[in-house]
Amino acid sequence: MKHSPLVQSLIEAFTCLPGVGQRSAQRMTYALLERNREGGLYLAESLRGAMEGVRQCRRCRNFAENELCPVCADPRRDDGEVCVVSSPSDVLAIEQSGEYRGRYFVLMGHLSPIDGIGPSAIGLDLLEEQLREGGIRELILAVGTTVEGEATAHYICEMAEESGVRVSRIAQGVPMGGELEFVDGATLAHALKGRRSV
Ligand SMILES: [Zn+2]
Known part of the structure; x- marks a missing residue:
């Protein structure tokens, strides 16, 4: 069975996670669509927030949301x-x-x-x-x-x-x-x- 484009693209997106293959990605996609749309949206927002907002500490290169990470600060x-x-x-x-x-x-x-x-x-x-x-x-x-x-x-x-x-x-x-x-x-x-x- 061929997935519709949006479903297919979500499955592909999940496979970028470590340890997640095609099968698990498919399972995750269906679980969210079937039972947990709210959770799916929360995941999407958190992903965007972290990917855009987390950078590297100026001093130690660890993850940081400000110029300095909490340890350096x-x-x-x-x-x-x-x-x-x-x-x-x-x-x-x-x-x-x-x-x-x-x-x-x-x-x-x-x-x-x-x-x-x-x-x-x-x-x-x-x-x-x-x-x-x-x-x-x-x-x-x-x-x-x-x-x-x-x-x-x-x-x-x-x-x-x-x-x-x-x-x-x-x-x-x-x-x-x-x-x-x-x-x-x-x-x-x-x-x-x-x-x-x-
Ligand atoms: Zn630091």
């Missing part, structure tokens, strides 16, 4: 410690561990020359600027241990060395190639405390 956070992570969901995971009082720098990816992702595409020019400005005592790398993560960590280490900033790396308890968002808070807190200089 908080004067009680320690400006001297900066934890470098790959994605905003990593920030969330570390915040939920409740152990960290420093700031973050969110790469939104890893270095991957093969895919044309160079240093400036993941904000490393901005990080370099901040390292040069002074005020950062320690960079804590929490970028994962995939091949790209390792390459990124290596690049950042060299950058920090040039600016004379100490670098450490969380290690213990974080699975190889693991994504931080799947690590529980206690393990993450332990990994942060047990970080090692590199």
